[in-house]
Amino acid sequence: MKNFSIKSxxxxxxxxxxxxxxxxxxxxxxxxxxxxxxxxxxxxxxxEEYGGVxxxxxxxxxxxNIIPVVDxxxxxxxxEKSDISAVAFTRGPGLLGSLLVGTSFAKGFSLAAGIPxxxxxxxxxxxxxxxxxxxxxxxxxxxxxxxxxxxxxxNSQIILVRxxxxxxxxxxxxxxAAGEAFDKCAKVMGLPYPGGPHVDxxxxxxxxxxxxxxxxxxxxxxxxxxGLKTSFLYFLRDNLKENENFIEENQADLCASLQFTxxxxxxxxxxxxxxxxxxxxxxxxxxxxxxxxxxxxLQENANKHGWNLIIPKFExxxxxxxxxxxxxxxxxxxxxxxxxxxxxxxxTQL
Numbered sequence: 395m396k397n398f399s400i401k402s403x404x405x406x407x408x409x410x411x412x413x414x415x416x417x418x419x420x421x422x423x424x425x426x427x428x429x430x431x432x433x434x435x436x437x438x439x440x441x442e443e444y445g446g447v448x449x450x451x452x453x454x455x456x457x458x459n460i461i462p463v464v465d466x467x468x469x470x471x472x473x474e475k476s477d478i479s480a481v482a483f484t485r486g487p488g489l490l491g492s493l494l495v496g497t498s499f500a501k502g503f504s505l506a507a508g509i510p511x512x513x514x515x516x517x518x519x520x521x522x523x524x525x526x527x528x529x530x531x532x533x534x535x536x537x538x539x540x541x542x543x544x545x546x547x548x549n550s551q552i553i554l555v556r557x558x559x560x561x562x563x564x565x566x567x568x569x570x571a572a573g574e575a576f577d578k579c580a581k582v583m584g585l586p587y588p589g590g591p592h593v594d595x596x597x598x599x600x601x602x603x604x605x606x607x608x609x610x611x612x613x614x615x616x617x618x619x620x621g622l623k624t625s626f627l628y629f630l631r632d633n634l635k636e637n638e639n640f641i642e643e644n645q646a647d648l649c650a651s652l653q654f655t656x657x658x659x660x661x662x663x664x665x666x667x668x669x670x671x672x673x674x675x676x677x678x679x680x681x682x683x684x685x686x687x688x689x690x691x692l693q694e695n696a697n698k699h700g701w702n703l704i705i706p707k708f709e710x711x712x713x714x715x716x717x718x719x720x721x722x723x724x725x726x727x728x729x730x731x732x733x734x735x736x737x738x739x740x741x742t743q744l
Contacts, residue, residue, distance in 0.1 A: 482722025
């Protein structure tokens, strides 16, 4: 790899450009010395009519969005391209075609600017989003070691975090993730994509104890949500035979009961992990951490079990480039750089 002029940990103005393109959002962010200067996200409405992300359409939209999104992030940060110390990009996991767009752009930017390239694991980025500082905001990061419940559309994990770049997955889903359960169950109820936010909204109007759905019996700290999806589907099928308007007439209670079941599954394992490790510093990350029911349940358990609970701001829970930039910042300080031969990967672990 080319030798670059790298600033030391004592130097100020370490400025990282972060690029995120793992799924259907094209995002770019600028972080300087751990402080967020800009965070720009371009969504893709094209997938809504299909009820899920179409990989080929996603990669094409990334190609259209990547340059204007990066330009906007640099402009909003009030810096010049020459001020950037390194460019961090999501290498995986994610949709391969989408990742290729961000990876290729980052490589080109790195070569043109003569600055280091930093690869970032998307999952690690979700965890380190907890350490993003804002210019005028309070900074209340978790203390090491802590447990992070990482819940998103494709991942459900319990992670023991010992340091910024020292993480161990101690529990994870063996099939579907919590976010998938939300979205796929929402789809069979006829709710728009993505279904999770719609379930959350309707659940506030329903009775969470009205209906009972199957909960998995998985040993250890691992998760499973495939049985819940099947239970929900069969429950709807059987009741629709008796009443073709069953979903419409009971939608709020169905959403509330589904959400209650998913949250109960998530928190039972998290409580078990906290007990086994003795760690009371608890955090949550990933897109599903925006769910209001989950946040409420976490706070109730924190009060009950004496946890110090840290919940990220909503804008840092969904896929965004700020989490890639902050991870890039800590990897920069640790001297962890990538070469131009780095290729994206669709699946990986922390």
